[in-house]
Amino acid sequence: MRVRGIFGKDEVVDLLDSGEASLALSVPVHASARILTRPLLREGFVCIARPGHPAFANEADVAAFAAAPHLLVSPEGDRAGLVDRKLAALGLARRVVLSLPQFLVAPFVVADTDLIATLAARVARRFAAANLGIVVHEPPVALPDWPLAMMWHRRVNDHPATVWLRDCIAGIAASA
Numbered sequence: 001m002r003v004r005g006i007f008g009k010d011e012v013v014d015l016l017d018s019g020e021a022s023l024a025l026s027v028p029v030h031a032s033a034r035i036l037t038r039p040l041l042r043e044g045f046v047c048i049a050r051p052g053h054p055a056f057a058n059e060a061d062v063a064a065f066a067a068a069p070h071l072l073v074s075p076e077g078d079r080a081g082l083v084d085r086k087l088a089a090l091g092l093a094r095r096v097v098l099s100l101p102q103f104l105v106a107p108f109v110v111a112d113t114d115l116i117a118t119l120a121a122r123v124a125r126r127f128a129a130a131n132l133g134i135v136v137h138e139p140p141v142a143l144p145d146w147p148l149a150m151m152w153h154r155r156v157n158d159h160p161a162t163v164w165l166r167d168c169i170a171g172i173a174a175s176a
Contacts, residue, residue, distance in 0.1 A: 005102065009026060009027070009029045009076065010029075012024045012026050012029055012151065013029055013031045013035060016035055016151060016152060016153045017034070017035075017153065019153070019155075022152060022153075022156050022159075022161075022162050022165075023150060023151070023152050023156075023162060023165060023166065023169075024150070024151045024152070025040070025148060025149070025150055025151075025169070026148070026149065026151060027146060027147060027148065027149065028147055028149040028151070029151065031151075033154070034153060034154045034155075035151055035152070035153060035154070036151065036152055036153070036154055036157060037149045037150070037151050038149060038150045038151075038166065038170065039147055039148075039149050040147075040148045040149055040150055040169070040170060040173035041147075041148050041173045041174075041176055042145040042146065042147055042148075043120045043121060043122060043145060043146055043147075043148055044120075044121040044143070044145045044146075045082075045083075045118050045119065045120065045121060045139055045143040045146075046118070046119065046121045046124045046125070046136050046137065046138060046139065047065075047116055047117065047118050047119075047124075047136070047137045047138070047139050048106070048107060048110050048116070048117050048119060048124050048127065048128065048134045048135065048136055048137070049110060049115075049116045049117075049134065049135055049137060050110060050111055050112070050113070050114070050133065050134065050135070051133070051134075051135050053068070053114065053116065053135070054068075055067070055068040055116060056135075056137045059137065059138065059140065060140050061140060062087070062090060062092065062140045062141055063092065065094070065116070065139075065140045065141075066087050066092040066093060066094045067094075067095070068094070068095070068114065068115075068116050069095050069096075069097045069098075069113075069114055069115050069116070070083075070094050070095060070096045070097065070098075070115060070116050070117065070118075071096075071097070071098045071099075071100065071106055071109055071110060071115040071116070071117040072096045072098070072099045072100070072117075073099075073100050073101075073102065073103045073106055073117065073118075073119060074099055074100075074101065075101055075102065077099070077101065079096065079099065080096070081118075082143060082144075083118050083139070083141065083143065084096075086141040086142070086143060087141060090141070097115065098115060103117075103119050103120070103123055106119060106127075107124075107127040107128075107132045107133075107134045108132065110134050111132055111133035111134050112133070118139060118143070121136075122176065124136050148173070150166060150169055150170070152166070
């Protein structure tokens, strides 16, 4: 078995179609009936910042949050995300000064700068528990939960190894 990080949703479908990947974990991708999906969990968002960050002196200060410099995690290289759309609806815009394709570096950058990052709640809380010099805050704007799903091609639906792996992953997700 090999595990590989894949950043684009379109690439996930291509790899499942080609047989290069047997299983993918991602937000659900709307593909034809050839790609099967099993919901795993729903995840929320939180913000991380260095301790004492002024944008969080008053937890509900949306203007201070928007004015602060931000780190955007965008696996697909987007220049804006859900937070930007929510702020735009309030007539605000944030300053994204750094964009990264994955979240693993984010806490290290945030800990030593004035940047704020909005991340998946479970990931952010694990980073904070590891004493990386960050604090978790609730976002000052309401952000919807998002789904994490397991996807595979129909041709491997009954393959014993794939069935076993899907069951293992589903069990882990159920306890998360």
